Amino acid sequence: MSLLQVENLGVRFGGLQALKSVDLEVQQGEIFGLLGPNGAGKTTLFNVISGLTAASSGSVRWRGACLDGLSSHRIARLGIARTFQNLRLFSSMSCLENVLVGLHQHGRQPSLAALLQTHSFRRREAQLHQQALELLALFQLEASSHQNAASLSYGDRRRLEMARALASRPQLLLLDEPAAGMNPAEKDELQELIRRIRNKFKLTVLIIEHHVPLMLGLCDRLAVLNFGQRIALGSPEQVRRDPAVIEAYLGVGA
């Protein structure tokens, strides 16, 4: 069974059909790319998967079970984490605290222990801090762990969002344009980084990105959306040669 199944998915915003009968299957362990021009509906698809937007038709299945109507915190708890295209960090908090919030699901402790600051409570809190610091280190953010999240550079903020998303120990990671705002050197590193975290955490990754070379180099499979419809699906090589894709991109670009 595939890990994530999107079946005949449609989303309407008033008069606008943002997604039209989209079908996708994401297999365990793969890096699956979503390409498509601006306004194609890529972010909307992420929003439906993560429970922020309701589907107008069709459904999303996680390990065979329907996610319909589940609120986003429940979906997160099932093991689906995401980043946001327009960066939604907790801006009054430090980097460390942002990641600690990501550890929310794993930080539950008895209230009484928390009130009395018992030994075991403090040991567990120290462990959480340690885990958060390790995640920051993985993204080369340990030096700014006490810095306010809002004061970071764009690329660092993108990486911090990834660290925060990973903190919840997801099985599926949704990355919405992780390279946007990064400089070329950072983009090159990103490809390597995403591969590394996929292997280290045994993740499945669903990634939206406009930077085509990165996507062709990184993804195992790709789907292309245009005007809310899936116009191509396959290996990077297949997608690159697909006439519909070439037309969609040239048609928009020209």
Place this chain on the structure above:
Amino acid sequence: METLLQVLFNGLSVGAVYALFALGYTLVFSVLGVINFAHGAIFTLGAYFTYLLIGGAVGANGLLAGLQLPFALPFWLALPLAGVAAAALALMVERIAFRPLRDRGSDPLLALITSLGAGVILVNLIQLLVGAESYSIPVGTLGSLPAALSIAGAKVRSVQVILLAIAGLLLAALSLWIDGSRSGKALQAVSEDPITAQLLGINSTRMIQIAFGISGFLAGMTGGLVGLSVSIAGPYFGIGYGLKGLGVLVLGGLGSVPGAVLGGLIIGLAEACVPADLSGYKDAVSFGLLFLVLLIRPQGLLGRPQSSKV
């Protein structure tokens, strides 16, 4: 016995006052996205200005004890002048309680507190100057009108007729202005989308001033009208109306002009329908209604739903 027509009339005239009040809030809300808590104080001052302009004398308890203007204007002239004075005051409130926050890019929520501060200052200034006693605007200032008219068998106080007529005029003028004039359209544009409006070259500071000016003018006129039809029950008398106005504003939908009018009329009529032996519960009726509407339609009757785009 109260006829249906009479109930309707009472409801309409109270509702018109609420609607005018809520319109003042809505104008400011639509350009700034915040509520001006000094609005009730501006309304109160409008009532006092009207009283002074028709030649009323200050009582014995304030710093201005015994003061009386050397002239006495007829009501129909005093009322708009009081409106203008209230508009000037509203501009002052904008200058001291709203603009500094905007200039510093602070959280707009803070304007709730700064405008409250401005309101507290104004209300207590009134108390200091003219005392806490209540004043009334004698119906005699209207000339030789009969106290009550008989319309289709219902006895209706003539001040209520006047109140309704003026309120109707103000509402008509306001909607003509919003739909028909350049600045009215610009105001709509700013309220729909402040950033795009700015890019299109609409001067938002100027629009904000216009919104405050008009809202102050409406509040001042409404204050004078209520002073005439009920009385000016001391410096704090605007607070109750201010609170009702807030309820009306939210019932109709924040930032919606037709919503403010609809909300005002609904609450006015609902209150008029409360039977006399339950009149103590009148205020609960309107807030209960508001509460129910919010539960069913969180954006109010005619408000736009809040969407949070990801």
Place this chain on the structure above:
Amino acid sequence: MDAGLLEQMLLGALLGLSVYLPLRCGQLSLATPGFFAIGGTVAALLSTREPALAGSGSTYPITSVLLEMAIAAMLTGVLAMGLGRVVLRLRGIYLAIATIALVEILRVVTLNLEFTGGALGIFGIPQPFDSAAGYASFTLALLALICWLCDRLEKTRPGRAMAAIRDDDLAAASQGINTADTKLLAFVLSALVAGITGVVAAHFFNSWNAKLGNFDASITTLAFVVFGGSRTWLGPVFGGLLLTALPELLRPVGDLRLIVFGVVILVGPLFFPQGVVTPELLKTLKRRIRLPPTPTAQGGKP
């Protein structure tokens, strides 16, 4: 300082904390005076109508006050849980006004009911302490307890979740935080604090009527938090103490005192947009007096 004024200031600080709790979670609820009024009414009714509570000594027993507090807490807690589920679906100013509406409905109903004494209220509420100083010590202990609880809350998981919701509730939900339950927790805690504060206030004021929980009170308590700061519990405590004391301290300027009060809340947010007490300020202070910093839930620098 006069102990009666001190008592009022302490009550102000408690009410400030009650408004602060939802606000720290990003929820502008102005229901505090309503729950305060419920607590006061519970205390007034029980202590004047229930002979079993009166005890045999010359003063009203403290244990009875504690019992009233427990009953008030239970009542406000249950009520807040029911109401919170419903009103917390509203956002921003809509929530603020819905809660104001609730407070008004409650006030009008109390004003019209026989058993709450109507417009006059309930008189002759028995005194557990024979001096204002007794009240002040009791309330100080209560305030200290609640501050300690708030401090623990802020530094642990639910406090982090609240701060996250305030910053961005969509992102918080995407981290697996149950935002609805967390907001409800803050709302219920706020109601509990207001309810038990009402119990103390009813005894201290000696009489109780519906006017004590009105619109003015909603806004004044909000001013405590906005002025003092809403990112650490010290903010509302500071704001509540200072702004309650201010009109009294200004008595020498006579009629001008409320005008000066208005000027303070008009000017305060201009100079202290985050409130006077912020986590950053506390950190600077700590560094000055060379205390080792403790990790806080908000923006910590070593």
